[in-house]
Amino acid sequence: MKQPFDPDIAFPRIEAAIAPFPKAGLSLLMDEGHTTAFEQLVACIISIRTLDEIMLPVARRLFEAAPTPHAISELSPETIETLIYGCGFHKGKAKQIHAIAQQVVNEYDGVLPCDLNVLLSLHGVGPKCAHLVLSIACGQEYIGVDTHVHRISNRWGYVVGKTPEKTLAALEAKLPRKHWNAINRLLVPFGKNICTPIGPKCPACPVLEMCQQVGVKERPSAK
């Protein structure tokens, strides 16, 4: 018999379960000193359709060469393309990062403000990266719905959302605000190591008793 999903109970258990695993890429960059909204936004853009294992060295290489909006705006898109080579869609991302750096220099005096409307007005920036930046770099209460948060919160049966946008709206309506900033930080390593896209380790999962396992066809044994 399943218990109702309770984030007050589940989140501390997940926090303990992910302790042995690496943090999410954006959090690791924060720990390394890449703490500005601009750096976190650029790293988030680089991370789209790109594994953290690739995003991290690419972001570090770019920030080492050009750590500020002003410095990046002075690079050509072709140079940025070379610096971020290795991530998915690097040509398009290089143009996007260059355009955003120019916009930040020209319109915000070189400092990207912690403001949702400003972030969403930037070239190609959507709710996922905007919310992650505001949550991680700015300490504001926002839910960052990436592929892990979308998949896992639907597997729990806590929300029903066919798209990340619908999952975001459902989480905003249901998840207590005190958990908004934590959910992405917790579910990225949880989704990479325990509630994996294929073969989730349900028998070893700390929230099995309250997870409806929606769409999890096989119940693999713990490994």
Ligand code: SF4
């Ligand atoms: S019980 Fe399985 S599907 Fe549910 S959160 Fe845990 S690993 Fe994921």
